[in-house]
Amino acid sequence: MDIARANDKRRAAELVAQMTIEEQATLLSGDGWWATHGIERLGLPAITLSDGPHGLRRIRRNDSWGAGGSVPATCFPTASALSATWNTKLLREIGAALGREAQAVDVQVLLGPGINIKRSPLGGRNFEYFSEDPLLSGRLAAAYIDGVQSEGVGTSLKHFAVNSQESERMATSSDLDARTLHEIYLSAFEIAVSESQPWTVMSSYNLVNGTYASENHALLTDILRRDWGFEGLVVSDWGGINDRLAAVEAGNDLEMPGTGDFNRKKIVSAVQEGRLSKASLAQAATEVVALVLRAVAAHKTDASFDEDAHHALARRAGAEAIVLLKNDDKILPLGSGKKIAMIGAFASSPRYQGAGSSMVNPTRTSNAADELAALLGAGNLVLARGYDTEGDTTDALVNDAVNAAASADIAVVFAGLPDSYESEGFDRRSIAMPPGHVRLIEAVAQKQPNVVVVLLNGSAIEMPWAPRVKGIVEAWLGGQAGGGAIADILTGRANPSGKLAETFPATLEQTPTFPNFPGHSGHAHYGEGVFVGYRYYDAKRLEPLFPFGFGLSYTEFAYTGIRSSAAVFDVDHDGSVTIEVTVKNTGSVPGQEVVQLYVHERAPALPRPLVELRAFDKAALEAGEEKTVRFSLNRRDFAHYDADTRGWAVTPGTFDIRAGGSSRELPLKTSIDVAAKSLVSKHLTRRSLVRDFKGVADGTAFYEELVHALGFGALLDSTNQAESGGLTQEEVMAIRKARMSAFAFIDEIPVNKVPAFSHGQFSEARLEEMLRAAGDEH
Structure with a gap:
């Protein structure tokens, strides 16, 4: 303090x-x-x-x-x-x-x-x-x-x-x-x-x-x-x-x-x-x-703020938040001199913030139609409303939009989620957009081959129409200056550098919590455990619509090198290990890349996600520039939470460090051998399993005593003999096969059953003594 x-x-x-x-x-x-x-x-x-x-x-x-x-x-x-x-x-x-x-x-x-x-x-x-x-x-x-x-x-x-x-x-x-x-x-x-x-x-x-x-x-x-x-x-x-x-x-x-x-x-x-x-x-x-x-x-009695400067900051933040999800044939940025059809009510009357307790009374607002007119010239734009405030459309509105698109070189359709679709106080029923928005996009795409969809929404949505458009721009709820931010990205005044902070699923059925979200009747069961978001999609080998960390740019980046400051990291004695990642802008315009670092444990003690984000940084690179980004990883970055000991434990072994531009694009990899004390012992009770005694420090003697008490000492002794040599290959293989079957049974036995299995030769008193001794060590 x-x-x-x-x-x-x-x-x-x-x-x-x-x-x-x-x-x-x-x-x-x-x-x-x-x-x-x-x-x-x-x-x-x-x-x-x-x-x-x-x-x-x-x-x-x-x-x-x-x-x-x-x-x-x-x-x-x-x-x-x-x-x-x-x-x-x-x-x-x-x-x-x-x-x-x-x-x-x-x-x-x-x-x-x-x-x-x-x-x-x-x-x-x-x-x-x-x-x-x-x-x-x-x-x-x-x-x-x-x-x-x-x-x-x-x-x-x-x-x-x-x-x-x-x-x-x-x-x-x-x-x-x-x-x-x-x-x-x-x-x-x-x-x-x-x-x-x-x-x-x-x-x-x-x-x-x-x-x-x-x-x-x-x-x-x-x-x-x-x-x-x-x-x-x-x-x-x-x-x-x-x-x-x-x-x-x-x-x-x-x-x-x-x-x-x-x-x-x-x-x-x-x-x-x-x-x-x-x-x-x-x-x-x-x-x-x-x-x-x-x-x-x-408290400052004479405090004030610059409305213009804060609006400019909101515009810059809005542009940096935009994620370019698709850009086939480099349809973006919009070229000068082309006629652009601006379709959708959100172009002129955008949804720029959420509903509920965070509703702000803005000092001013902007919209993409006006901002693009200022940048490209009003004569190069044609507008069509497309739908009403709830996202509903009519034949007349669709026909007007299709005609506008047909008269232009490129159609930019503004779509997403109206206020009534997401708010504090209720959960969404689906990840679909309003049917009117979907119908509008599909109708325009059928008539005009060059379509860009700009999305205004607060959370992930499904996009069944995605294969039929060339460009997709996720503009989120971009604040009062969101219209200007969108115009900056569409025209190339700003290079998109946003990356998804949440996975976009292909369908609702693909999500980790389906069909159990939201919980009802007083309980929400978090049955997916630690497998939330990208952790789940990776574990299930599912292909989402767009993965966590994904986002395109008007330039290209190459990951050219990764280096660790140490091949071995002792988490109990070394403070940290440094990872250096080198990235290069191989394109022709300046840009920013979010360098993401993930950790993969090769042989985890518990089921763990395939990779987990452990560090990130945003690097600004001129065209042709190369930079090295440095990250520091510590003990916690390799740990999992151990419920028995109520603490963070590290399993000794090899960890892969992977780096790249999204959770699904990690071209660089290096490995570190992590040294750590044996797992902290579990809180051992009469209901603990025989195998749990292998987790205590110097617990081999306890474990072997239990195995002998269960009548499998000969198998344990023969296993030790096989490991020390002196047997033929066939004899070793036979012992290993027998051990695999027997110990699958032995290790799962609760220790309170050992006295009965041993006909009392392993006494209740000895069990209590062993439990006390194991507990006293920690």
């Missing part, structure tokens, strides 16, 4: 000690929808919290969810778009801009970023989250947090944790095993907390394995604070408190929005009756006061 933070905590504790129980309890709930309570007699002011992750939603009235509207603010691209930039420097820059705007309208805490894992493309709030991969999500979130907090405004990392669906989100338990929880759903939060220390973390609505996240002591105290070292405040999602007393005990400090006297009286009564400790109440109140003191100290 830094000195300033420690001083805030000390001063906060002193103020709380001067408060009555009623005053302390008052601090634990908001004053209205967006503010905390102040304590006037102690000079403690209130502070304001505000949505949202991609733009400030400063509601004009504190007593309202949204009535009266919000103040104008820059609407940046949503998280699904920003994640496609794979650019931490850009995320930091956007975060700083958001911080300046928050200071300008007197907001002390910005409620973002959202980093829940995209378990299914049907997630209704996927536009507000970064990725299906925890490393990418965590690193981008850390950069965003650094940017916002550099301006003296706090962030609220959300939604903690395992909040992957909108359906029944306040009543559904996310049920999953410990390994999946830690490797997939907590890792992004851990990275963001460890690297950037957000001022607050927001607990989620849902339950986790049967316990509400807002009252989950294991999540909020044991993991978040003790294991990760989180130093800030935990705030509930709005309306996310179930049992206020249990939430206080678990470490959920601030309830939002305010509930007046309702929960305050419960807290006061519980303390007076001894059902809630004074220490727990004081601790939560201290966290609230410390947050207020930190915000007050960082």
Whole structure:
């Protein structure tokens, strides 16, 4: 903890000690929808919290969810778009801009970023989250947090944790095993907390394995604070408190929005009756006061921001987020002097942000039709509406679009998902676009051979029409400057450099959670385990529509070399190993390439994904330029979560390091022999299997004793003899064959059955002695 933070905590504790129980309890709930309570007699002011992750939603009235509207603010691209930039420097820059705007309208805490894992493309709030991969999500979130907090405004990392669906989100338990929880759903939060220390973390609505996240002591105290070292405040999602007393005990400090006297009286009564400790109440109140003191100290009374500069930043970010998915015959960029048919209502009236609590009142907006007219000349464009606001079309609208396309050299069709198809509060029913959009694309493509489709959507969609068009541009929900960003990419003013941060499946049936998403009747079963997103497609050898990490450019890149700083990496003694990857721009124009580094374990102790993203960087290269990108891998990059020991374990062996431009295009490979201590021993019980004793340090003697007790000692002795030599090849092969069959049975026997198998010669007392000895070693 830094000195300033420690001083805030000390001063906060002193103020709380001067408060009555009623005053302390008052601090634990908001004053209205967006503010905390102040304590006037102690000079403690209130502070304001505000949505949202991609733009400030400063509601004009504190007593309202949204009535009266919000103040104008820059609407940046949503998280699904920003994640496609794979650019931490850009995320930091956007975060700083958001911080300046928050200071300008007197907001002390910005409620973002959202980093829940995209378990299914049907997630209704996927536009507000970064990725299906925890490393990418965590690193981008850390950069965003650094940017916002550099301006003296706090962030609220959300939604903690395992909040992957909108359906029944306040009543559904996310049920999953410990390994999946830690490797997939907590890792992004851990990275963001460890690297950037957000001022607050927001607990989620849902339950986790049967316990509400807002009252989950294991999540909020044991993991978040003790294991990760989180130093800030935990705030509930709005309306996310179930049992206020249990939430206080678990470490959920601030309830939002305010509930007046309702929960305050419960807290006061519980303390007076001894059902809630004074220490727990004081601790939560201290966290609230410390947050207020930190915000007050960082407040800027004369803050302002440059609307033009922020709009320009939004345009640059929108262009860098765009992913070029298809570019047959180099149909893009659009050449000068050609007649372009602009088809689809989204060309003039774009969908540029998601719906729900992150809805921003933009300072201005742009559209692609006007921006392209400014760049190419209005005389070179012909427009056709194509469909209505819900994506429905008619024969007349289709005929107008076909005629426009036939009169042009190239048809650019704008399509995607209307507001009603994805929003906070509900999950999507399919990954299909509106039938009217599909019909329009297919009709235009039948008449015009040169078709480019520009997509405006917050999450993955299916594209049955993809083989019939030459170009596909994923423009996401690109923010208020998204129209200009699209125009920059289509005309070549900007070279596309976006890469998918989520897999685009060919069909819904291909997805990892089909047909079990979303969960219903109070439970969401995470049966796919760690095999989320590209991990699943790789394991099942499925060919998605577009893989994780994929994206084209107007130039070409060649991966020319990979080198490791060491052939052997001892994870217990060496701090890190350096990997160098060399990439060259072999094309004729400048461009940016996202260099991706994945790790593959050749002989894992548990089923593991084929490859997992472990590092990335974005390199800007002039035409013909070559650069070497350096990555540092540490122990954690080779580890898996061991549920028995509740820690991160590394299996000694060979790991392949692969590098390239997407999860399915990894042309470079080097190998490292990873040295590590033997797997940390399992927590051995009477239900442990015989084979588990092989996992304990110096456990060979225990294992062999059990094998002898089961009556297979002769086979074990003959195996040792075969390994030491002195037998013919035929005898060795016979022993190995017998061993394979016998030990498949032996190793699976629970140790509590060994006394009975041995007719009591291996006693219950000896079993208990062995269990104690194995446990004592660790």
